[in-house]
Amino acid sequence: MTSSDSVSNFSSKPERVEEPKHEAPREVFMDEGPPLPPRYGVDKIRLHVQDPHTICAQWELSGGAIDAARSIPHNPHPPVLRLELTDLTRGRSITADVTSYTDNWWFKTIPDTEYKIRVGLAMGEHVRWIAESNIIRTPRNAISDVLDVQWMMVSERFRELLKIAGFDEKRYLQSTMAGSMGLVSHVQIREALFSGGIFSGILLSGQVFGSLNLFGGASGQNRP
């Protein structure tokens, strides 16, 4: 039974069914290419920066270590997949235990900070680390405090230059570049090229990215 079936079954009184004005969309075969390899048989974890406040870890574990841990007879501590994110700039770590059915995890981060992550199997107090990532650095999201001794410039003059550049520091730091300023971004031009003629009214609305709400979860929660 489909969801529409269930709705019609609970309808309180019969309604006149009108002929559809338009031909109902037929099921279209969408060729999305050959299936991607589900696994590569490796133990790896990688880190990617999304922005100063968000990074994404992706991993694959070949299964051997997990199977071995699970096969321990009468193991009082069933194995749990553990991530350990280390802030290399401040020398501190956080851990997250995740389900073995996921292969990516998003973390809230601090700008201008170096991170690495490792993944392993936790069994009670004992952790067997399996893979360690590349090191990444989140970008700075503010003007640097570092002044070049040979090129130093008074702060007022620097802010004047920013103003001439049309750069609203407060607004910029609060949010983003293209998104907050309502620019018809280069992204929209490409979208028009790739749209195949789908109307989106970009020039009139000036909004494209509003639907991208990826930050609903709390810190360290995986995203849908």
Added chain:
Amino acid sequence: MNNANPSGYLALVLHAHLPYVRHPEHERFLEEDWLSEAISETYIPLVQVFDNLLKDGVRFRITMTISPPLTEMFADPLLQNRYLDHINRLVDLCRKEVERTRHMPEFRDTAQMYLNHFSAARDVFANQYGKNIAAAFRKFQDAGVLEIITCAATHGFLPLMVRKEVKRAQAGVAVRNYAKHFGRKPRGIWLPECGYTPGDDELLHEQGINYFFLDTHGVLFGAPRPKYGVFAPVFCKSGVAAFARDVESSKQVWSAREGYPGDANYREFYRDLGYDGDHNYIKPYLHPDGVRRNLGIKYYKITGGVDLAEKQPYNVRAALEKAAEHAGNFMFNREQQVRYLASIMDRKPIIVAPYDAELFGHWWFEGPMFLNYLIRKISFDQSTMKLATCGDYLDEYRTNQVQQPTMSTWGAGGYNLVWINSSNQWLYKHMNEAEDRMVELANRFPKADGLVRRALNQAARELLLAQSSDWAFIITTNTMVPYAKKRFSEHIARFTKLYEDIPGDKIDENWLREIEAKDNIFNEIDYTIYAGGDRA
């Protein structure tokens, strides 16, 4: 007017790129229209503008990226002939349109304009430049009015590549391809999406590149603080210069609310004959599936904040007058900017104004004429500033502040959100693994020849094509998602088969020949560029 001693410089930068779309296995293919539309509406109109400026003796300097996939498509005989078929069909339809609108005074001038426009495009393409648009742009570079720069090989998004070797390959393959088409080495590079991570400049330095571009905050948030804001380049420690985008000049053209392209007099992009015309009448000009799509003939103007059905007829004369007015306004504002900057800086400022080339003509129909008016006005109507390329500026100012720019892009949010989010993050598991595997192959087979060499070179092509930033972008913007997924999956599948077949001496030569013919980009490629052992 004499521009011999200007107070500052304006660097107009046009970034032209399309993903490599070539499907010899189909007689007509929908996504190949991207190239055809951009050739008719953007690249040829730009060629016409530059040609006319040259003929009229106007001296100017423009920077233009032509990405390697676009350059390769320009030079591909199959795509050249397909474009000729496309423009022939369009001219045929325009002739019918002139006849159809003969007694419709509000549309007949526009119909005649389209016939003239597309007939001239065909003439430029087939007769003047031997079907290769890259040859036209090369001519302008050789004439000293255009500085053509390169881009990463397949517009790969560098901030999400983990290994240095694969970033190096994106830069190195691009530089070699540039030399093949333009007969020299590029001075500058457009990093795809302005995507930069500290350290990338060292790889550009290895390739002999002098400069690249960043979004405003890439330099403003760099350390130490930039003395001249974004109005002078900074040198990375590698010695490669970074130029940053000026917000004000970008906003005047890009802004949804204040930008020129939204003016009521300009042509409406979304009201197209492909949707308005009688289906039987336009059917021969649609794809064989008969689905209504844009044909490039549009009779209405933006009009204002009204529904598509209420748009008013387009008037080309009024639109061109507006383009001239906007060019004057743009120049006036840049003059004010330059004067003020020159008064507070101890050197001549440079205002860097980069745009997607496809904005001009494809999206903003009058855009090429805006550029035409702007270049002429700057040349004849003022003496405050001069058009210059970033290479010109570096020739004049050889000493610049040393700074470490910050990671940045010109996408929404200013960082990597468009290219990695919950809709497309799955791409990177496969892409990064293929990157590791390509480096592994290159190290394992350092001196391959014959069939193995061909297979390794094809593996490099498949990886490069999978890395195109366009796939992640299309998935985020939810436009032609099945096509992006199909392309990505096909390249990963072909790469994976090669990776598995090469070490076991199981290469299927017939299949290899088939995919060499399909994914035929970069015939000069040398897979050994992936050899090495360092991560980014």
